[in-house]
Amino acid sequence: MSGDRVVTRHLGMRFPLRGRELVALEDVNLRMADQEFCCIVGPSGCGKTTFLRILAGLERQTAGELHLEVTDPARPLSAMVFQEQSVFPWMTVEENVGYGLRMRGVHATVRRGVVAHYLEKVGLTQFAKAYPYQLSGGMKQRASVARAFATAPQILLMDEPFAAVDEQTRALLQEELLRVWESDRKTVVYITHSIDEALVLGDRVLVMSARPGHIKAEIPVTLPRPRSVYELKSTPEFAELVAKVWEPLRQEVLGSFSAMARAS
Amino acid sequence: MTIKVRTARASRGLRGRFVEGVAAERLIGVASPILLLALWEGAGRVGVLDARFFPAPSAIAGTFVDLMRSGELVEHTWTSLGRILIGFTLGAVPGLVIGIAMGLSRLVRAAFKPVVGALYPVPKTAIFPLLLLVFGIGEPSKYAIVAIGVFFLVLLNTMAGVLGIEPVYLDVGRNFGAGRLQVFRTIALPGALPLVFTGIRLAWGNALILIVVAEILAARSGIGYFIQNSYQTFQVEKMYAGLLVISFIGYVSFLLLDELERWLIPWKAGRTG
Ligand SMILES: Nc1ncnc2c1ncn2[C@@H]1O[C@H](COP(=O)(O)OP(=O)(O)OP(=O)(O)O)[C@@H](O)[C@H]1O
Ligand SMILES: [Mg+2]
Numbered sequence: 001m002s003g004d005r006v007v008t009r010h011l012g013m014r015f016p017l018r019g020r021e022l023v024a025l026e027d028v029n030l031r032m033a034d035q036e037f038c039c040i041v042g043p044s045g046c047g048k049t050t051f052l053r054i055l056a057g058l059e060r061q062t063a064g065e066l067h068l069e070v071t072d073p074a075r076p077l078s079a080m081v082f083q084e085q086s087v088f089p090w091m092t093v094e095e096n097v098g099y100g101l102r103m104r105g106v107h108a109t110v111r112r113g114v115v116a117h118y119l120e121k122v123g124l125t126q127f128a129k130a131y132p133y134q135l136s137g138g139m140k141q142r143a144s145v146a147r148a149f150a151t152a153p154q155i156l157l158m159d160e161p162f163a164a165v166d167e168q169t170r171a172l173l174q175e176e177l178l179r180v181w182e183s184d185r186k187t188v189v190y191i192t193h194s195i196d197e198a199l200v201l202g203d204r205v206l207v208m209s210a211r212p213g214h215i216k217a218e219i220p221v222t223l224p225r226p227r228s229v230y231e232l233k234s235t236p237e238f239a240e241l242v243a244k245v246w247e248p249l250r251q252e253v254l255g256s257f258s259a260m261a262r263a264s
Numbered sequence: 265m266t267i268k269v270r271t272a273r274a275s276r277g278l279r280g281r282f283v284e285g286v287a288a289e290r291l292i293g294v295a296s297p298i299l300l301l302a303l304w305e306g307a308g309r310v311g312v313l314d315a316r317f318f319p320a321p322s323a324i325a326g327t328f329v330d331l332m333r334s335g336e337l338v339e340h341t342w343t344s345l346g347r348i349l350i351g352f353t354l355g356a357v358p359g360l361v362i363g364i365a366m367g368l369s370r371l372v373r374a375a376f377k378p379v380v381g382a383l384y385p386v387p388k389t390a391i392f393p394l395l396l397l398v399f400g401i402g403e404p405s406k407y408a409i410v411a412i413g414v415f416f417l418v419l420l421n422t423m424a425g426v427l428g429i430e431p432v433y434l435d436v437g438r439n440f441g442a443g444r445l446q447v448f449r450t451i452a453l454p455g456a457l458p459l460v461f462t463g464i465r466l467a468w469g470n471a472l473i474l475i476v477v478a479e480i481l482a483a484r485s486g487i488g489y490f491i492q493n494s495y496q497t498f499q500v501e502k503m504y505a506g507l508l509v510i511s512f513i514g515y516v517s518f519l520l521l522d523e524l525e526r527w528l529i530p531w532k533a534g535r536t537g
Contacts, residue, residue, distance in 0.1 A: 056439055086436050089531050102450075103437075
């Protein structure tokens with residue numbers, strides 16, 4: 001399995017729910033190469049966050065297998081950028097960004113250098129000493145991204161990191177993320193609601209089905225790198241890919257709506 | 265048809281009004297107690313107030329100054345403060361540790377909750393006789409009653425504080441490889457701190473009450489003893505002087521707690537500087 005960073009086989013997840021069981025994931029089969037940027041789209045509630053939490057080791061699957069290849073035991077296996085606001089309100093921006101390193105016992109002087117490097121990359125150098133309440137929503141998410149990058153994880157897990165920011169800011173953040181990733185390549189699993197975002201960022205887009213979630217379609221993104229968020233979207237190839245992702249996704253979104261209607 | 269036009273208030277005007285408001289507030293804040301004291305003094309002189317129970321403020325002030333000069337009141341004050349501080353520490357530290365443990369672990373919570381639930385509602389003054397039996401009339405019984413009162417308030421607020429921490433912060437800790445002790449130090453403690461502080465504030469107020477009660481009931485020193493002793497010898501001015509000291513201790517200590525909170529919790533939103 002050399003070269004494969006992440007492999008899942010028949011992965012499933014059930015939650016107990018009011019005496020019954022809720023099947024969040026069923027038979028998820030996935031193979032991800034090292035340094036691959038993989039985007040997952042799917043209807044709301046289909047189990048994307050659950051899948052990511054299993055990859056992060058925050059949750060244990062109830063069925064199937066998960067293999068994560070460790071190549072460098074000195075670096076953490078994964079780091080997550082959470083869907084919700086997750087920078088610690090009680091730490092300054094630089095303390096937040098350095099948190100993972102501190103937990104790994106990295107010496108303060110080394111830490112300071114790494115933190116400064118990533119603060120610069122996400123444009124927060126001036127806010128190093130600020131507390132999160134002094135930041136905008138987008139800035140908090142950038143701090144969260146920097147925190148994940150700073151530990152040099154072998155796998156980066158990102159759960160709709162830019163969903164809560166406005167469109168213009170999001171485009172800027174995507175651009176920044178691409179720049180950071182291109183100079184510091186690692187395996188990325190990136191969850192998003194936006195087809196555009198998935199195509200702009202990813203090497204491959206996985207479409208998840210409505211609950212119970214499994215991988216319904218895979219679309220390789222053949223667009224060349226380095227990419228520019230703004231130019232890319234106006235190309236005919238891009239439009240073609242959007243249609244390719246939208247087709248399977250549309251069925252699932254419709255399906256999840258009618259399931260909701262049935263349930264109510 | 266009429267059209268209403270609202271223009272922005274001139275910034276100087278707005279500022280001017282604000283300053284005016286603040287100045288008026290300050291003035292009222294200073295003037296109202298002075299007015300009250302003047303009324304009290306006047307009522308005593310005219311004979312509306314019985315000077316045996318409500319001696320004039322000037323008489324109380326005179327007694328107070330005498331007592332400060334002789335050092336008698338100062339000594340009782342230090343004695344009480346010392347008891348409060350020792351009892352407070354003895355109660356707050358375990359309250360904090362167990363409160364955090366209860367917040368973090370279901371198991372610890374299950375183990376302690378019934379005991380805490382049963383003991384907390386018992387008025388602490390009601391167990392003072394028992395404490396006297398166990399610890400005797402000396403200092404330990406004073407520490408104990410303060411410690412017990414403080415312990416429950418700090419524990420319950422700390423636990424609530426930890427339970428109120430957004431789960432995502434604990435996930436972040438786990439995801440970035442924080443160990444148990446590190447989760448405790450970097451997430452549970454600071455995350456619970458705002459509520460811990462509420463607990464400390466309540467506990468401090470409670471400690472003041474409890475020490476005075478304990479000293480009135482069974483002590484040979486302290487501000488509560490001083491008041492009780494003045495009562496028995498019918499020195500009403502001295503009683504008032506004692507009350508004055510308690511009120512002063514309360515006022516100053518809450519100012520200090522505010523300052524401490526500002527220093528310990530600099531991340532609280534809506535605060536500048
Ligand atoms: N701890 C849990 N206990 C019970 N049910 C859960 C738990 N976590 C998630 N679920 C359920 O699993 C399903 C999938 O949730 P998940 O958060 O993975 O969805 P998602 O695809 O990330 O949705 P969204 O796009 O809205 O973020 C949901 O129906 C949710 O209610
Ligand atoms: Mg989600």
